[in-house]
Amino acid sequence: MGKIKFGTDGWRAVIADDFTFANVARVAQAIADYYQTQPDKEKGLVVGYDARFLSREFAQEMVEVLVGNGIFVILSLEDIPTQCISFAIEDKELAGGAIVTASHNPPKFNGIKIRASFGGSAPAEVTERIEAFLGKNKVRKLALKEAAKKGLIKIEDLARGYLKKVESFLDKDLIRRANLKIVHDSMFGVGDGFIEKLLAKSECEVTTIHHKYNPGFGGLNPEPIEKNLEDLKRKVREVGADLGIATDGDADRAGVVDDKGRYLTPHQVFSLLLLYLVEGRKMRGGVVKTVSLGYQPERIAREFALSLDEVPVGFKYVCHKMREKDVLLGGEESGGYGFRGYLMERDGILSSLLFVEMVTKMGKPLSLILNNMEDRFGASFFKRVDFEEAGVSKSKMIKKLSSSAPSSLGGVPFREIKTIDGIKFIMKDDSWLLIRPSGTEPKVRVYAEATNEVRLNRIIKEGMQLAKGAI
Known part of the structure; x- marks a missing residue:
């Protein structure tokens, strides 16, 4: 059995190998022990889960341990995107939260992401303290029915409020006028259905492929990179779509395919989002990118005199900068993008819908918008x-x-x-x-x-x- 160690974003391990109910309970006890030392522990925590194999059951195991330690918990009614947890923490002013997910990892993995009181990834000093509590105390559990009787648990629909949060960031008039043919690849993940709901008042025609639930993710890793999006590219060409979008296993990352069925790299996606915010929305602010993103956003930042910071890989480092200074857009090469005035978290669903807004506002095919951007700032x-x-x-x-x-x-x-x-x-x-x-x-x-x-x-x-x- 391997050592439980939190990495770039949480703890991940192979199901039935290291990711077992016993180890999930150990991690939950360590989380409870940590929050017992915090002054805001009375605010409670929120727990969610994705659509992976046994994620719901693992989440329930976590909750039984948390309530067993006297901590109030809001448990998601259904599987949800990671950013729903971030929104719930912010909206309900909770002490923090966690979600059972292995994000984009292969099907055999599961994991636990921890979110801090500001909604973003728990910083290293928090996860290190949680690790230090592992095995220190005996696991204490309370059955969910007993917890409900004691008022220690509340089961809620966390998606409804999140959808309103996404809508609040979008240009409602542009979305209402949007008349695009869109293909959404939910990659058998929790993003399934969200794009349709958010575009329900538009004139868009949305086709979804790879609906959940499939514990094997159709033989692919639920990561929106080109080698995993051949079906999306093919479908875009087949139906003559204006836009193809993909969301990863927990829907916090996005992949984009243009009207010609070409995959756009995260460097191109980040650059197009930045240019749209600056020119299309007339917004200004700093730019933060991980070291694995490239030169196009650097050139755009120079063109518009925007500050630019480069950080290690992991959205928690992007988030740290976004909390520290006025950052318009933060992003990473893996397809995660965060926006000022929204959540301290990446959001693949919002990022995808900004492309709907962009194509509608500019009145040009995405392929031409990309070509124009690269004519100005160089090919990538x-x-x-x-x-x-x-x-x-x-x-x-x-x-x-x-x-x-x-x-x-x-x-x-x-x-x-x-x-x-x-x-x-x-x-x-x-x-x-x-x-x-x-x-x-x-x-x-x-x-x-x-x-x-x-x-x-x-x-x-x-x-x-x-x-x-x-x-």
């Missing part, structure tokens, strides 16, 4: 390759790569080397390579972006050799 070709490798020491890997790094990649000399998270080599033409161990899976990730596909493939090939040589 991106690829990420993962390979299985457990227990990689990030610090040792960085040290080895730093000491034996070549002077160029893809035939272009280096301009800069960053070690914000892993090691990132930036070339003189803005192309780059990033190598880092994953914080959610036993993998090493190799990322690259370049201005053309030939150079991109060359950088990736050289990067893979570097990565495997450093382990």
Whole structure:
């Protein structure tokens, strides 16, 4: 049995291996022990769950432990997106919350994400304290029926209020006028049905593929990256859709396909969202991106004199900056985007609907909007390759790569080397390579972006050799 360790966003493990009812109870007891030390513990917690195998039952196990420790809990009536938990915390002024989900991980995984009192991912100092409580105290449980009698549990529909929150951020007039043909790939996750509900008052025609429930996720990982979205691309072309959108297993991340059935990389999606907020909505503010996002948003930020911060991979780092300063848009390469004046959390559903708003307002096909953006800020070709490798020491890997790094990649000399998270080599033409161990899976990730596909493939090939040589 492996050690329970919180990574980039929560604890994740293989179901029936380390992710067992006994271990979920241990984690829940540690969470209860932590909140017993907090001054706002009387405000209570909220617990939700996604559509994975046994997620509801694991959530109920968590709740039995929390109420067994005298903590008031609001339990979701049904499986929901992670951001519903964030909204419930903010709306009901709770001490925090948790959701049973493994997000975009393969079907055999499940996990627990912890959310702080501000609605975003619990910072490292919180998860470290929770880890320190593991095994310190005996697990105390109370059956849900008994908890209800004592007033320690309330089961609520958490989706209704969340839907109103999403609507409050959208331009209602544009959404009402929208007349697009849309294909939504819910990837067998909890995003199923949300797009249709939010566009019910529009003239849009929404077709959903990969409805839940499928514990095997149809043989695919519920991660909205290109290799998992071939069905979406095909369906967009088949029905002549204006837009294809995908949401991951817990619907906090988004993938986008244009009217030609082409997958847009997260770099392009983030850049289009930023440009739309700045030019389409006339908004201003800072930009925060993880180190795994590329040069297009940097160029847009320079064009409009917007501050730009680069942080480690993980939306909790983006969230920290968004709490710290006036940030208009924050995002990560995995397809998670957060917006000022909304929640301290990424939201794949809202991000998707902003593309509906964007295409409607601009009156142009998404493919043309993308071409126009890249004419102004440069083309982007991106690829990420993962390979299985457990227990990689990030610090040792960085040290080895730093000491034996070549002077160029893809035939272009280096301009800069960053070690914000892993090691990132930036070339003189803005192309780059990033190598880092994953914080959610036993993998090493190799990322690259370049201005053309030939150079991109060359950088990736050289990067893979570097990565495997450093382990």
